[in-house]
Amino acid sequence: QVQLQESGPGLVKPSQTLSLTCTVSGGSITSGQHYWSWIRQLPGKGLEWIGYIYYTGSTYSNPSLKSRVTISADTSKNQFSLRLSPVTAADTAVYYCARGYDSFDYWGQGTLVTVSS
Amino acid sequence: QSVLTQPPSVSGAPGQRVTISCTEGGSNTGAAYYVHWYQQFPGTAPKLLIYGNTNRPSGVPDRFSGSKSGTSASLTITGLQAEDEADYYCQSSDSSLSVSIFGGGTKLTVL
Numbered sequence: 001q002v003q004l005q006e007s008g009p010g011l012v013k014p015s016q017t018l019s020l021t022c023t024v025s026g027g028s029i030t031s032g033q034h035y036w037s038w039i040r041q042l043p044g045k046g047l048e049w050i051g052y053i054y055y056t057g058s059t060y061s062n063p064s065l066k067s068r069v070t071i072s073a074d075t076s077k078n079q080f081s082l083r084l085s086p087v088t089a090a091d092t093a094v095y096y097c098a099r100g101y102d103s104f105d106y107w108g109q110g111t112l113v114t115v116s117s
Numbered sequence: 118q119s120v121l122t123q124p125p126s127v128s129g130a131p132g133q134r135v136t137i138s139c140t141e142g143g144s145n146t147g148a149a150y151y152v153h154w155y156q157q158f159p160g161t162a163p164k165l166l167i168y169g170n171t172n173r174p175s176g177v178p179d180r181f182s183g184s185k186s187g188t189s190a191s192l193t194i195t196g197l198q199a200e201d202e203a204d205y206y207c208q209s210s211d212s213s214l215s216v217s218i219f220g221g222g223t224k225l226t227v228l
Contacts, residue, residue, distance in 0.1 A: 046222050049216055061218070063214055103165060104208075104217075
């Protein structure tokens with residue numbers, strides 16, 4: 001059973017960098033031809049796909065965020081990460097990591113990141 | 118950019134059937150793209166309910182079914198139960214931008 005767990009600071013100051021890590025267990029991020037995505041849910045609102053890293057290491061991000069997003073992987077730790085910079089209050093959201101791109105079959109529990117000074 | 122439009126809310130009594138619609142607009146032609154559905158309870162992550170328009174992952178009751186015709190997709194829940202009260206989201210792909218997109222979500226209330 002694949003499990004994902006997000007980790008990172010819950011509070012980030014405006015103009016700084018949001019950094020989150022997703023640790024995957026029960027499967028390798030470098031096998032199975034899977035995509036590994038970041039998705040966020042703004043307060044009281046819907047879901048927004050941020051971007052993915054493919055098992056080959058290639059990445060792609062939502063054009064609406066693209067210039068601010070970096071997604072990378074540490075295969076030795078079976079983790080992938082999100083960096084979003086610079087952030088504003090509008091980036092306050094619950095951030096999820098998930099497996100997939102066309103559809104998302106496994107999700108982390110989500111972590112709330114608040115952008116505030 | 119494509120958008121997926123869902124009704125903000127639907128409701129039904131226990132035992133009834135409810136349908137949640139998801140209509141594609143914008144640049145998507147509709148027919149070529151799969152629609153997927155997720156169920157989300159407050160404070161928890163979304164759960165994949167239907168994938169590829171009509172398919173249920175293992176463990177999802179057959180009370181849940183999906184369909185798609187052209188630019189419109191639907192999630193139908195039969196034999197409604199109190200435990201089905203949740204938010205439901207449809208999701209697809211935007212052809213022009215190669216991004217995954219979500220509908221705005223529908224809150225299902227079981228009366």
